[in-house]
Amino acid sequence: MFVNLIDILGTIAFAISGVMVALNKKLDLFGILIIAFVTSTGGGTLRDVLLGVRPIFWLTDTNTVYIIIATTAIAIIFRKYLKMVSKSLVLFDTIGIGFYTIAGIEKSLLVNLDPVICVAIGTISACFGGVIRDILCRRIPVIFKKEVYATACILGGVSFFALRMVAPESKWLSIVPILVVILVRIAAVRYKLTLPSLYKQKGPSF
Secondary structure, three states: OOOHHHHHHHHHHHHHHHHHHHHHHHHHHOHEEEEEEEEHHHHHHHHHHOOOOOHHHHHHHHHHHHHHHHHHHHHHHHHHHHHHHOOOOOHHHHHHHOOOHHHHHHHHOOOOOOHHHHHHHHHHHHHHHHHHHHHHHOOOOHHHHOOOOOHHHEEEEEEEHHHHHHHHOOOOOOOHHHHHHHHHHHHHHHOOOOOOOOOOOOOOOO
């Protein structure tokens, strides 16, 4: 039940981030809906394919489709207010990766995967909806830049298993790792923390 709630919250957050990117690119209503949809379902679809889950979650759970449509409509209606929120795109994208990382890990545990693979699946689940969104909108995906993005998901996954070892029955088992992902990502944006770069100057270095 709690896993389903995490999925729903992640879907809403990613749908809003997709709408924000689509609006920035001045897409039409259909384009906005498509971008919101692929952002919300892309990572989860890849997760289900890797886990061998059939059919893909949103094909049978039509509530996911309705949630995306409703969220898209509400985000469009209140788009002016969303733009007033500082770093609104980063905020909703960060919330989305926090929820989807843990949802991916939880679903990986259902098929008894190794913790390392669970963290990898959680990271893929969290990041690849945004990758598809950015490619369709002709942007370099954030995960391929030096920003702390996938790293935040990995740290959240590690904290999940660390807490699971210490207190496997804790009610905070899912909440704390989600907060770790969100706080690490927000701190990285706020303080401009980045991963080491191979490129010391502009232009080709080869």
